[in-house]
Amino acid sequence: MEYNFAEIEPRWQKYWEKNKTFKTPDDFSKPKYYILDMFPYPSGAGLHVGHPEGYTATDIMSRYKRMKGFNVLHPMGYDAFGLPAEQYAMQTGTHPAVTTNRNCDNFRRQIKAIGLSYDWDREINTTDQHYFKWTQWIFKQLYNTWFDKENQKGRPISELPIPEEIKGDGEKAINEYISEKRLAYYDNAQVWWCDSCKTVCANEEVLTDGSHEKCGNQVVRKNLKQWLLRIPHYAERLLQGLNGLDWPAGVIDMQKNWIGKSTGAEIDFQVEGLNKNLRVYTTRPDTLFGATYMVIAPEHELAEEITIPEKKTEVEKYIKAAALKSDLDRTDLAKEKTGVFSGRYAINPVNNQPIPIWIADYVLMGYGTGAIMAVPAHDTRDFEFAKEFDIPVVCILDPKEVDERKNILAGDKCWTEDGEYINSASEETGLNINGLNKEAGIKKTIEWLEERGLGTATVNFKMRDWLFSRQRYWGEPFPVIHWEDGEVSLLDDEDLPLLLPDLEKYSPGESGESPLANAEEWLHVTDKNGRKGRRETNTMPQWAGSCWYYLRYIDPNNNERIFDPEKEKYWMPVDLYIGGAEHAVLHLLYSRFWHKVLFDLGIVSTDEPFQKLFNQGMILAFAYETSTGAKVSSDLVEERDGKYFHTETGDELKQIVAKMSKSLKNVVNPDDVIERYGADSLRLYEMFMGPLDERKPWAENGVKGVFNFLNRAHRFFADTNNIFEGEEDKEVAKLLHQTIQKVANDIENLKFNTAISALMVFNNLAIKKGKVTKQTAETFAKILSPVAPHLGEELWSIYGNKETLAYEPWPEVDESLLQEDSFEYPVSFNGKMRFKIEIPVDMPQPEIEKVVLSDPKAQKWLEGKTVRKFIFVPKKIINVVVG
RNA sequence: GCCCGGGUGGCGGAAUUGGUAGACGCGCUGGAUUCAAAAUCCAGUUCUGGCAACAGAGUGCGGGUUCGAUUCCCGCCCCGGGUACCA
Numbered sequence: 001m002e003y004n005f006a007e008i009e010p011r012w013q014k015y016w017e018k019n020k021t022f023k024t025p026d027d028f029s030k031p032k033y034y035i036l037d038m039f040p041y042p043s044g045a046g047l048h049v050g051h052p053e054g055y056t057a058t059d060i061m062s063r064y065k066r067m068k069g070f071n072v073l074h075p076m077g078y079d080a081f082g083l084p085a086e087q088y089a090m091q092t093g094t095h096p097a098v099t100t101n102r103n104c105d106n107f108r109r110q111i112k113a114i115g116l117s118y119d120w121d122r123e124i125n126t127t128d129q130h131y132f133k134w135t136q137w138i139f140k141q142l143y144n145t146w147f148d149k150e151n152q153k154g155r156p157i158s159e160l161p162i163p164e165e166i167k168g169d170g171e172k173a174i175n176e177y178i179s180e181k182r183l184a185y186y187d188n189a190q191v192w193w194c195d196s197c198k199t200v201c202a203n204e205e206v207l208t209d210g211s212h213e214k215c216g217n218q219v220v221r222k223n224l225k226q227w228l229l230r231i232p233h234y235a236e237r238l239l240q241g242l243n244g245l246d247w248p249a250g251v252i253d254m255q256k257n258w259i260g261k262s263t264g265a266e267i268d269f270q271v272e273g274l275n276k277n278l279r280v281y282t283t284r285p286d287t288l289f290g291a292t293y294m295v296i297a298p299e300h301e302l303a304e305e306i307t308i309p310e311k312k313t314e315v316e317k318y319i320k321a322a323a324l325k326s327d328l329d330r331t332d333l334a335k336e337k338t339g340v341f342s343g344r345y346a347i348n349p350v351n352n353q354p355i356p357i358w359i360a361d362y363v364l365m366g367y368g369t370g371a372i373m374a375v376p377a378h379d380t381r382d383f384e385f386a387k388e389f390d391i392p393v394v395c396i397l398d399p400k401e402v403d404e405r406k407n408i409l410a411g412d413k414c415w416t417e418d419g420e421y422i423n424s425a426s427e428e429t430g431l432n433i434n435g436l437n438k439e440a441g442i443k444k445t446i447e448w449l450e451e452r453g454l455g456t457a458t459v460n461f462k463m464r465d466w467l468f469s470r471q472r473y474w475g476e477p478f479p480v481i482h483w484e485d486g487e488v489s490l491l492d493d494e495d496l497p498l499l500l501p502d503l504e505k506y507s508p509g510e511s512g513e514s515p516l517a518n519a520e521e522w523l524h525v526t527d528k529n530g531r532k533g534r535r536e537t538n539t540m541p542q543w544a545g546s547c548w549y550y551l552r553y554i555d556p557n558n559n560e561r562i563f564d565p566e567k568e569k570y571w572m573p574v575d576l577y578i579g580g581a582e583h584a585v586l587h588l589l590y591s592r593f594w595h596k597v598l599f600d601l602g603i604v605s606t607d608e609p610f611q612k613l614f615n616q617g618m619i620l621a622f623a624y625e626t627s628t629g630a631k632v633s634s635d636l637v638e639e640r641d642g643k644y645f646h647t648e649t650g651d652e653l654k655q656i657v658a659k660m661s662k663s664l665k666n667v668v669n670p671d672d673v674i675e676r677y678g679a680d681s682l683r684l685y686e687m688f689m690g691p692l693d694e695r696k697p698w699a700e701n702g703v704k705g706v707f708n709f710l711n712r713a714h715r716f717f718a719d720t721n722n723i724f725e726g727e728e729d730k731e732v733a734k735l736l737h738q739t740i741q742k743v744a745n746d747i748e749n750l751k752f753n754t755a756i757s758a759l760m761v762f763n764n765l766a767i768k769k770g771k772v773t774k775q776t777a778e779t780f781a782k783i784l785s786p787v788a789p790h791l792g793e794e795l796w797s798i799y800g801n802k803e804t805l806a807y808e809p810w811p812e813v814d815e816s817l818l819q820e821d822s823f824e825y826p827v828s829f830n831g832k833m834r835f836k837i838e839i840p841v842d843m844p845q846p847e848i849e850k851v852v853l854s855d856p857k858a859q860k861w862l863e864g865k866t867v868r869k870f871i872f873v874p875k876k877i878i879n880v881v882v883g
Numbered sequence: 884g885c886c887c888g889g890g891u892g893g894c895g896g897a898a899u900u901g902g903u904a905g906a907c908g909c910g911c912u913g914g915a916u917u918c919a920a921a922a923u924c925c926a927g928u929u930c931u932g933g934c935a936a937c938a939g940a941g942u943g944c945g946g947g948u949u950c951g952a953u954u955c956c957c958g959c960c961c962c963g964g965g966u967a968c969c970a
Binding site: 248249250251253254256257258260262264280281282283284295337361362363364366367368371372373374375379380381382384460461462581584585655688689690691693694695696697699701702704705706708709712715753754756757758759760761764824825826827828830831832833836868869870871873876877878879880881 | 884886887888889894895896897902903906907908909910923949950951952963964965966968969970
């Protein structure tokens with residue numbers, strides 16, 4: 001009997017589709033399990049083998065959980081706004097919606113061919129007006145929310161208390177005050193501009209070398225009116241929320257770093273000869289006695305005022321150069337420190353000593369107060385600067401027992417760790433922290449500063465406002481009108497969705513305006529009083545649609561509201577979310593932010609959206625390079641005796657592992673794999689390659705391996721001559737139940753590679769035995785079905801079952817079959833395994849010792865030696881120490 | 884520089900709380916079947932020595948703890964990812 005996957009698989013896919021096997025009811029009586037994939041951007045290139053990796057993993061879990069009695073929500077959709085369709089439109093004039101729909105159709109076809117058990121009635125598409133209506137609606141919620149810092153909670157703007165002094169200044173002042181509190185605001189912002197894509201990019205989309213993540217071109221700074229979201233208001237909540245999540249530690253770390261919380265103090269320094277204070281932020285107020293100079297950023301508002309006349313020219317030149325520098329590639333120039341002395345001094349509050357104020361671009365205006373006190377002895381950046389400009393280095397923290405102590409005390413070396421304070425007392429001001437350690441020193445200094453009103457304990461975050469608009473056509477339009485009198489208003493809910501206008505031409509304006517600025521009819525509006533207005537021409541970034549899609553799956557066709565709250569309460573949170581690690585920060589942080597706002601407004605019932613997160617590793621491919629490191633396209637490589645040669649030059653090549661790429665001709669298309677080996681083989685191989693979270697190279701021979709397994713399994717289990725009614729062989733029964741248990745455990749722990757291995761082991765034994773009972777065969781079909789669902793269903797039906805096995809209960813493990821009455825112990829002598837011995841599990845230890853030591857095989861190792869120790873670990877090992 | 888991962892046969896990878904290193908699969912070798920091949924089946928396959936029984940070595944490197952270390956501790960090396968003057 002042949003394993004005709006090309007006939008079997010489409011037949012079952014049709015069956016599932018026709019019977020709506022995986023349609024998920026909102027049956028609140030059952031325990032729920034929500035399994036989510038990161039939905040794809042439907043590119044024109046179609047699916048690559050990386051997509052099915054995550055999708056298969058979630059599919060296995062979904063199928064397993066259904067058999068375990070869960071009501072499983074497992075949906076799929078498309079994150080379909082995006083640049084490529086728009087660029088294609090610019091070149092060809094094809095409407096992006098046409099391209100997008102075509103690509104979605106192709107993705108759907110490809111995904112269905114893998115046999116994934118999605119509820120297709122819940123499919124969503126971010127470009128569908130019924131979907132983005134609600135994206136626009138959420139934007140309105142953000143706009144109409146302020147963050148109550150005291151209660152750490154977002155609240156409706158209507159609840160914002162307006163201070164009396166603002167009220168007195170009239171309506172305009174009130175509106176301005178409110179604007180400053182909204183989570184979404186419109187402002188002039190210096191932004192990164194990609195001239196090649198004709199769009200702004202968020203800071204996060206600009207790589208460290210100053211290039212645009214999407215296209216690789218260098219970005220430049222530009223000032224534009226933009227929408228921004230005040231995500232930093234939620235910094236503390238976003239940080240705290242990480243604590244209860246079952247997420248990879250690496251992702252949690254990355255989010256923590258991104259949020260970048262630091263605690264310290266803001267301290268005021270009096271500027272000598274000016275009636276002004278200079279406020280600095282420091283995490284190390286304890287090192288005030290070591291402050292030998294101060295630095296303010298070139299953009300600091302006091303930079304010019306502070307500068308004495310004699311230094312004016314020099315300082316102005318420096319500030320100009322620094323401004324220019326920020327237009328260039330700042331990171332490259334960051335290696336050597338530059339700066340200029342303002343000629344002015346500030347008074348150190350702890351000892352009333354004057355210290356010089358410098359202007360230098362190693363201090364950033366955007367963080368803290370844009371000014372620092374510099375402690376070169378205990379901060380590496382300040383140390384470098386001080387050495388560059390010959391500024392004194394005063395050590396105030398004795399590192400004690402450290403090799404470099406002498407150099408550190410002399411100020412020749414920087415010390416940033418803990419120690420004991422020296423030179424840290426002033427009779428004049430009364431502060432003395434000598435002898436304390438870092439922790440106590442920080443505490444005491446802050447108390448001292450606060451008592452005198454010189455400073456306050458402060459918390460700072462690295463995270464910045466989120467730039468939330470793009471100069472694009474193919475995105476969600478903002479439901480916003482800018483009126484001629486300067487008022488900004490949002491559309492009423494009943495006027496949503498605001499659709500995109502059709503355009504003749506999709507190219508952006510040279511000035512950086514979105515293509516929407518050309519849609520004259522759409523653009524201009526007049527209200528009932530004849531006031532003229534202009535619609536917002538920016539559109540939302542691609543993140544917008546993906547920020548909340550997991551919520552829409554819950555109730556995707558609801559036209560009355562975003563979703564039914566009862567359904568939301570039942571299904572949320574997402575129990576398992578699998579996707580690529582590239583979304584560790586941005587998507588997952590933005591989503592969490594929106595979710596928390598919706599939670600505060602009472603729209604969703606959970607504080608966090610994704611309970612468990614897992615990142616699948618990237619699938620790579622073998623590639624080849626010459627001895628000089630030049631990559632060679634795979635079609636120019638031949639293998640001989642396990643070595644690789646260039647077909648043209650004959651040079652020996654080295655096999656390496658690299659990302660799949662068109663230029664290397666090593667891209668694998670899932671369609672081809674399915675055509676040659678079937679969907680079950682594709683699924684199995686993707687899971688069998690190695691641990692889900694690791695990166696691993698694709699190897700065609702590996703596919704053959706799992707194909708072979710399915711073939712063998714089919715040949716044996718589909719042949720009813722091998723199936724009998726009666727009592728199962730003991731060895732088979734025992735292994736079967738071990739396998740049930742192992743497969744279940746491994747699936748729960750996302751260790752699909754070893755689950756498949758266990759199925760192979762059982763298959764091998766069954767074939768060796770030549771026959772199994774019908775019950776065993778049915779059980780095998782069941783435990784095989786999560787990983788190879790087509791073959792599972794096929795076998796199940798061959799045994800005479802009329803219904804799908806997708807909802808058959810997962811087989812129970814018969815514990816009694818797993819009990820051993822004896823165990824084969826490995827016997828070691830001095831830790832080295834020498835032989836094995838079968839011992840009944842109930843034998844008492846003294847007898848075991850006797851049996852082992854008198855065993856003929858043991859004599860060789862005991863000869864002329866004394867037994868020093870006899871180690872016996874039940875069901876593990878016996879180790880005899882001799883000497 | 885800093886923060887995370889990861890280094891195990893020819894290859895992908897297994898190995899509960901420290902307890903038989905190399906499961907499973909690929910590849911390779913030999914055999915069966917075949918006119919022959921493909922497919923299939925059987926046996927072997929960490930390395931070194933030996934016909935073999937067997938012995939020695941072995942989880943990136945160097946130390947340590949332990950009866951026993953891929954697993955724990957200390958010090959390094961290499962690879963991958965993130966981040967980069969955040970005071």
